[in-house]
Structures are given as structure tokens and as C-alpha cells.
Amino acid sequence: MCKGSRLSSRPVSCAIDFVKSNSHLRIGLVDADLIDHGTRHPNLVLLKLSGYFKARGHSVELIEAFEAVPDYDIVFISCVFTFTNIPEGLLALPNVVYGGTGFYEDGGENLPDEVEHFHPDYSLYQSFVEKQLASGRRRSQYADYLDYSIGFTTRGCFRKCSFCVNQKYDHAFKHSPVSEFLDEDRPYIYLWDDNFFAFPGWREILDELRETGKPFQFRQGLDVRLMTDAKAKALSGCRYHGDYIFAFDHIEDRELIERKLRIWRTWSDKGTRLYVLSGYDSQDAQDIANVFERISILMKYGCLPYIMRYEKYKESPLRGLYVTIARWCNQPQFFKKKSFREFCEANQALHKTKGTLCSAYAAMTSFEQEYPEIAKRYFDLKFEERNMLRWYGRQFIGAPSKDVDDIQRNAWARFATGESSTEEVLAAYYAKNLDIVWLASAGEMSSGGGLSKELFSLLREASLRQVFHAVCSLQPCELITAANIPQFSNLEALDAAVRILTLIGEPLTFEKLGIYLTGDRGKKATANIKFGENHGKLATLLDLADVKGERRGIEIVASPFSELYCDLPDDEKQNMLAKLCFRIPVIRELLCDAAKADDGEPVYIEDYLRPLSDSTKKRRAPNVAGLLRLIDGQCGTEDRALSVAISRIGRR
Secondary structure: OOOOOOOOOOOHHHHHHHHHOOOOOEEEEEEHHHHHOOOOOOOHHHHHHHHHHHHOOOEEEEEOOHHHHHHOOEEEEEOOOOOOOOOOOHHHOOOEEEEOOOOOOOOOOOOOHHHHOOOOOOOOOHHHHHHHHHOOOOHHHHHHHHOEEEEOOEEOOOOOOOOOOOOOOOOOEEOOOHHHOOOOOOOEEEEOOOOHHHOOOHHHHHHHHHHHOOOEEEOOOOOHHHOOHHHHHHHHOOOEOOOEEEEOOOHHHHHHHHHHHHHHHHHOOOOEEEEEEEOOOOOOHHHHHHHHHHHHHHHHOOOEEEEEEOHHHHHOOOHHHHHHHHHHHOOHHHHOOOOHHHHHHHHHHOOOOOOOOOHHHHHHHHHHHHOHHHHHHHOOOOHHHHOHHHOOOOOOOOOOOHHHHHHHHHHHHHHHOOOOOHHHHHHHHHOOOOOHHHHHHOOOOOOHHHHHHHHHHHHHHOOHHHHHHHHHOOOOOOOOOHHHOOOOOOHHHHHHHHHHHHHHOOOEEHHHHHHHHHOOOOOOHHHHHHHHHHHHHHHHHOOOEEEEOOHHHOEEEEOOOHHHHHOOOHHHHHHHHHHHHHHOHHHHHHHHHHHHOOOOOOEEHHHHOOOOOHHHHHHHHHHHHHHHHHHHHOOOHHHHHHHHHHHOEEOO
């Protein structure tokens, strides 16, 4: 029980009762994290306290220095981080009340409902921010204070992760409507929900957020392990602000995380970031390998890792490497362009003390000397080469990763020795595990050209029925992405593109290919680029070309199949194109699903163009339909199952 004006540090409710029973108090609010080391976002508890107290007529101020605490009638100190330093004796002052995860593992006593559900006072930090801006700081540094409505729509999590401070509740439940913390004058919303998708009513809350008309984001991340098609569809269709954030804490979750990322990437190719916990289970070479393996997986799905270092990493002899990995990953401008090795080498090149090694390069070389196999597997991986969202018809751009290289080598060795049956060869080819570009670049495969011809001949002789059966026997092995959904003007231009690439024999930019195809140098560069890009990419999807380079430096070149295709009679070209169409993920998935559909149950093309906007779907759907007609036109009597599948596919 509280007696008199002396307030205990523990019972927040008692302190609130004291404020309610008095008038015209001078109340101070302390964001301890802000004073000690600075934060990028306001303290939500303090915003609510400020709003509640001001509504009752009290004078409320944000205290910006610990020395001012004794000057107030009552002071509420909130602290989020355990490492925040607070002056000795401050918490013992009779006018001080404190709480938060920086003081208590569970955050301490909850605010009374009347305060917890009070509208935040977003003006609390105004004076502080104005001073920072006046001193020359960039406004963007204080966007969280100025541009966002902040709150929880749900609270709680069932996971009970040992490293997480969120242990108070064992389930997710509705906390507040969006209107409770919405400021109509602020352009964005961010949410602190503990595990949003664990709440059964998540869909209704997304509807609430949509109705505001404001872009929003979940700051604590979303649990990707709970991802479903329904959740991915709903979330990807929202006005989301910034990168989507998930987490990949443990390598043991690899299969589950990959499965869920496949679902997510089926619906969205937008910026996605995952927290990667490091130094928690151990702080040794195995943990480093586990971190890199998770990074490698995220590269594959076009996701950015954000390295979260558990405090025990500081005790590890590999501390320098942990720091360097975090610096590389947590700066996207470096991570997207450079391998880990290239990042360390770039740091060394800028090192000013001649004859010595910078910390990054020293950490890398020291680890590589002791653990060469781990370094060999991971240090040269590059985001742009491993990112499947950019794949145009094969499992790599540039140099394949070690795991892809191993798969290709084994598959081609079995093909070369005749160990694989026709059915196995077809399955391997359409799974992209027999890649003619890899074969052509593999130095030890001296008979590469011969093997390419053998594979082409096998495809030529195979029936559509055999190809269809092989494809339907595969597990989904390639995602439908914006990059691999075809867009083209006509198949005549495709045929011309393959012939031009074959005759030139050198890589062409999309613009040059477009000029060759149209014969019109007077067109706007963008028009020629787009025409060349559309038909060059289609040729690549069909394995009749290959894409080289990165983003702005992309070029298109003939593949080992190009000349073989050009030498075919026209009727056989159509038949070969029909078979090669099965390499395109959307074609493959449509046909396999249609084959399994109940009689009379339609399958719609637009439903499979999930990563695209509605307007883009309208442009791409006719192209997909055109390729299906091409396949149907090559079907014979033995291909009835395929013809029936095609007949079930329609347009919305």
C-alpha cells in the first residue's frame, strides 16, 4: 500500500493513483535509453503516460538529463535495454517510479487499462527533436518520432524463446483497435506486435490497417514459420512500408524456413529482411558456419540477413569475425554487391596503416587458415548470383554456388556414363539439374559439346507425354517469380532472336538485340531495350540463350542449344519449343495442377501470376495462354492427358 507522497519504485498503479488524487503536478518522463545512448524511436509507454496525464490537467515534460529528476513532483523512468546506464542512487529517489524490460525481465507491472489504452501523446518528444534538427541532424534520423502512429494491435507469443524478453504471455490475443493509437496527420503506422500471425483474428486486423489508407509495418518482425498462402496473399496485398521483416534464429529450422519462404516468395518479390541470431547456442566455428548457411539460404530467396549478435559473442575468440559478418550483412549497399571476401578485401584496400591488416581482413584470413572448408563454401557467395528472384531459366547467374555445382557435376556424370534412364534424364533436365550452360563452362567436362548434343537429341526424340509425365513427377523446384513469367510480342520474334544470337556469337545488350529484331535504330532506346529484353529472356527461359552480367550490365548470349535449334526444320522447331515450354515454372505448375483438378474444375492463369500487380497480370496472361496453345497444337493422340489438362486452363 502507498502511504503519503513517498512512492515505491515497484507499484506503477499506486503511482498512477497518486497522480489521479492530486492536481497540477509537475510530472517528468525519462526515456533512459535515449539519455544514455540514444534510440531511433520513441518510448510508447511514455507517450501513453503523457497523453493520460495531460488530459487530467498536469504539466508533463520529457526530461533530457538525469540531473533534472529531483526537480519534479513525480518522475516515471522507462528503460528497454539492460545495458543502459543509470546514475547510482537515482532509482531510490522518493519521487521516482520505474519500469520496463531494462529493469525487469517481464517488463514489470502492466500499466492500468485506462492508461494502456489511452491515445499516445506524439508531441512528447517535439522539443527534443527540434533541438536535434537545429543542431544539423537529418530529419530522416527522427522519422520514427515525426511520421508514425505507434501501437500494438495484438500482444503475446506462444514461442517462449529463451533469448526473448517476451515471456509474460503464452498466447497471442487482441490488444487494441488501430483507431486507439492512430494519428490521422501522420503518414505511416508501425506496430510492436509480439507475434501477429499467432493471433487467429489476424485477417480482421489487416483489414483495419487497410481501411486507414496508410502504409504500415511490423517492427518486431513477423513469424515466417506461421506463413501460409492465405497470410502471404493478404500481407503482400497491403500497402506495406519498407522491408518485410521475419526471423531465422536457428539452423535447425532450415527446412521449415525454406518451405515458408517459398510460400512468401510465391506471392511477393518485395524487399524482405530476416533477423539472423548469432553467438547464442555457441560462439565457435560451427556457429559461424551455421550463420553463413542461413545467409546462403536467404540469398537464394532474395532476402537480406540482419545479424543479431547475442552478447556472449564478446567472449569468443572469433569476436572480430562476428563483428565483420554483421558489418557486411547489415549494410545492404555492400551485401548486395560484394561477397564476404570482397567486402573484407575492400576494407583492407582502404586501410591506412601500411604493412598491417585491418580488423576485417585479419579476422577473415585467420579464420580461413584454421577452417578452410567453411571458408571455401561460404566466403565467395554473392547475393546477385545466388538470388533466385533473378534467375531466368536456370539455378544460377554467373558462377554457381558449391551445392549447385555438386548437383550438376553428379547429374552430368550419370548422364555421360549412361547410368540414367530416359525418364531420369528428363526429370533432371526439367529440374534444372542438367544445365547445358554449366556443362559448357565446366573445364573438366571435355566432351561438353557432345553431351549437349546428346541431351538435345534425347529431348527431340522424347514425346510430349514423356515430358509431361517427368515434369509432373517432380517436386516444385523453382518458384514462379516476376522474372520468369514470360512477356513477348510473338514467337516469330523469339525465333529471330535465337537466330541473331547464334549468328553473332557474342553477348548482346538488350538494346542491341532489340535493334536487330526491329531494324529500327530510330526508336526510343527504352522501346528497343524492352523488345530485346522480352524476347531475350523468353529465349533464356526456353534454354535457347543465357543471361550474363548484373542488373545494368546484363547481356544475352546464345546457349549450346541455340545452333541445334536453328538447324531444325520449322515443324520440328515448334515441337521442340513445346517441350522447352515445360521449363517455365508457371507453365509447369498450371499443367500439373490442371492434370490433378477434378473434372470440370477450371484452373485460372491469373491465379498463378501471384507476384505481379493486377495490371501486369492482364499483360502477361495472354503470353502464358499463347504458350499453352503452342503445346496443345503439338499434342497427338497419345497426349490426351496433356490436352485435357490444357482444356481446363482458362482466364478470369
